[in-house]
Amino acid sequence: MSLGVECAPSLYQTELDSAPDPLTFTCLVRLDSRNMRRSRWTVGDATTPVALRVFANIYVWSFGRKIFYSWNRRLLNLAVRGMGVGNPAIDVISGSEDRFLRRLSTLERLDVFDVGAHVGEYASHLMQMCPAARIWSFEPHPGSYRQLSEAASRAGFTAVNKGLSDRPGLAQLYDHAESAAGVGSAHASLHAQVIEGIHHGQAAAVEVELTTVDEFMESKQIRHLNLLKVDAEGHELAILRGAHRGIIGGQIDLVQFEFNEMNVMSRVFFKDFYDVLPGFSFYRMVVNGLAPMGGYEPRTHELFILQNVVAMRDDLEYSSRLL
Numbered sequence: 001m002s003l004g005v006e007c008a009p010s011l012y013q014t015e016l017d018s019a020p021d022p023l024t025f026t027c028l029v030r031l032d033s034r035n036m037r038r039s040r041w042t043v044g045d046a047t048t049p050v051a052l053r054v055f056a057n058i059y060v061w062s063f064g065r066k067i068f069y070s071w072n073r074r075l076l077n078l079a080v081r082g083m084g085v086g087n088p089a090i091d092v093i094s095g096s097e098d099r100f101l102r103r104l105s106t107l108e109r110l111d112v113f114d115v116g117a118h119v120g121e122y123a124s125h126l127m128q129m130c131p132a133a134r135i136w137s138f139e140p141h142p143g144s145y146r147q148l149s150e151a152a153s154r155a156g157f158t159a160v161n162k163g164l165s166d167r168p169g170l171a172q173l174y175d176h177a178e179s180a181a182g183v184g185s186a187h188a189s190l191h192a193q194v195i196e197g198i199h200h201g202q203a204a205a206v207e208v209e210l211t212t213v214d215e216f217m218e219s220k221q222i223r224h225l226n227l228l229k230v231d232a233e234g235h236e237l238a239i240l241r242g243a244h245r246g247i248i249g250g251q252i253d254l255v256q257f258e259f260n261e262m263n264v265m266s267r268v269f270f271k272d273f274y275d276v277l278p279g280f281s282f283y284r285m286v287v288n289g290l291a292p293m294g295g296y297e298p299r300t301h302e303l304f305i306l307q308n309v310v311a312m313r314d315d316l317e318y319s320s321r322l323l
Contacts (some may be wrong), residue, residue: 041053041054041057041058042054042057043057044056044057080303080305082286083284083286083291083300084096084284084285084286084287084291084307084308085284085303085305085306085307086303086305086306086307087306088306093121093122093125094285094308095287096285096286096287096288096289096308097285097308098125099288099289100256100285100289100290100310100322101125101126101129102129103321103322104126104130104226104227104254104321104322105126105129105130105133106321107130107226107318107321109132109226110130110132110133110134110226110227111133111134111135111222111224111225111226111227112126112133112134112135112136112225112226112227112228112229113135113136113138113213113216113225113227113228113229114126114135114136114137114138114157114229115138115164115213115228115229115230115231115232115239116138116139116230116231116232116233117137117138117139117144117148117159118139118144118148118184118186118231119139119144119147119148119151119183120137120147120148120151120152120155120157120159122137122229122231123135123137123151123152123155123157124151124154124155124157127155127156127157128155131156133157134157134158135157135158136157136158136160136216136220136222137152137157137158137159137160138160138162138163138164139159139160139161139163140161140162140163140173140208140209140210141173141175141184141188141206141208142161142184142206142208143179143181143182143183143184144183144184144188145159145161146183147183149161160216161209162208162209162210162211162216163190163208163209163210163211163232164210164211164212164213164216164230164232164239164242165190165210165211165212165235165238165239165242166212166238166239166241166242167210167212167242168210168211168212168215169209169210170207170208170209170210171190171207171208171210172190172192172205172206172207172208173188173189173190173205173206173207173208174188174189174190174191174192174194174195174203174204174205175187175188175189175195175203175204175206176195176199176201176202176203176204177201177202177203177204181204187199187201187233188233189232189233189234189235189262190232190233190234190235191233191234191235191262191265191266192205193265194233194234194262194265194266197265198261198262198265212239212242212243213228213239213240213242213243213246213252214242214243214244214245214246215242217246217251223251224251224252224253225246225251225252225253226253226254227253227254227255227256228240228243228246228252228254228255228256229255229256229257230255230256230257230258231257231258233262234262234263234265234266234268235266236257236258236259236263236268236273237266237268237272237273237276240255240257240273240276240277241276244276247276247277247278248278250313250315252313253312253313253316254310254311254312254313254316254322255277255280255310255311256308256309256310256311257273257308257309257311258306258307258308258309259273259303259304259307259309260304260305260306260307261304261305261306263304264304269302270296270301270302270303271296271298271301271302273309273311274296277311279313279314279315280311280312280313280314281293281311281312281314282309282310282311282312283309283310283311283312283323284307284308284309284310285307285308285309285310289323290310290322290323293309310322
């Protein structure tokens with residue numbers, strides 16, 4: 001049996017406009033699966049409880065009108081922010097990110113790739129928490145790398161003047177024209193439209209050297225990474241494709257990446273991350289920890305708004321420390 005709704009007979013009429021305003025009638029919840037199957041008030045995903053479907057359809061009838069359009073947009077913005085999406089950070093390291101790193105720093109051994117390091121804020125912050133950590137910070141922009149190298153000398157991590165991708169070689173890195181010759185901006189990307197389409201600036205290019213996660217791990221005889229952190233302004237998926245051996249071979253425990261409007265410019269969907277990280281579960285960073293995202297659903301995953309995501313190997317022994 002399933003929950004049913006006993007309402008005025010006119011609610012079952014075919015034409016929506018002929019139904020009375022739901023705010024003026026009273027519905028009594030009762031057990032009646034036969035009537036519920038006939039009712040348009042129960043349409044929707046069959047996996048959703050009937051009572052929730054009824055509530056949603058009554059809400060649509062009541063508030064799915066032009067006058068409430070702005071109201072519904074505001075509700076949507078509030079809802080996604082509560083899901084850890086679109087929350088601006090005052091500091092370079094957000095509060096939720098800091099909490100995640102503090103829990104990670106309790107591990108006895110910590111090996112990290114910091115990809116898209118800019119001038120070293122992330123690595124320096126983590127080294128303060130865990131001075132014994134081994135961190136390799138990758139930054140291809142020559143101006144940003146100079147400052148990264150200085151930060152690495154002070155904090156004790158390793159700076160690498162290369163970008164990462166799905167294949168080694170040379171590529172054009174785009175930045176704001178006024179930043180290309182000096183210290184690079186945090187927006188520098190291998191996709192010119194990130195500068196011109198998202199940030200509405202004039203893009204200037206500088207040639208940079210690329211390698212892959214797999215190639216670098218092999219060349220430095222790095223057998224295991226606790227964390228692969230990627231902040232590459234829309235190029236995250238290509239970097240993960242260049243880590244295929246490490247991902248499939250169980251050499252990478254955690255992947256932290258951003259998903260946002262940059263992925264529109266690189267034509268990357270959230271579904272692509274599920275495909276490139278088999279055997280991983282996905283979590284969004286929220287105020288008090290990591291919220292499980294569950295199985296892939298376009299409605300809840302394809303939100304091209306700033307969000308910090310952690311993908312965690314399903315068989316990770318220390319997962320309980322991080323959640």
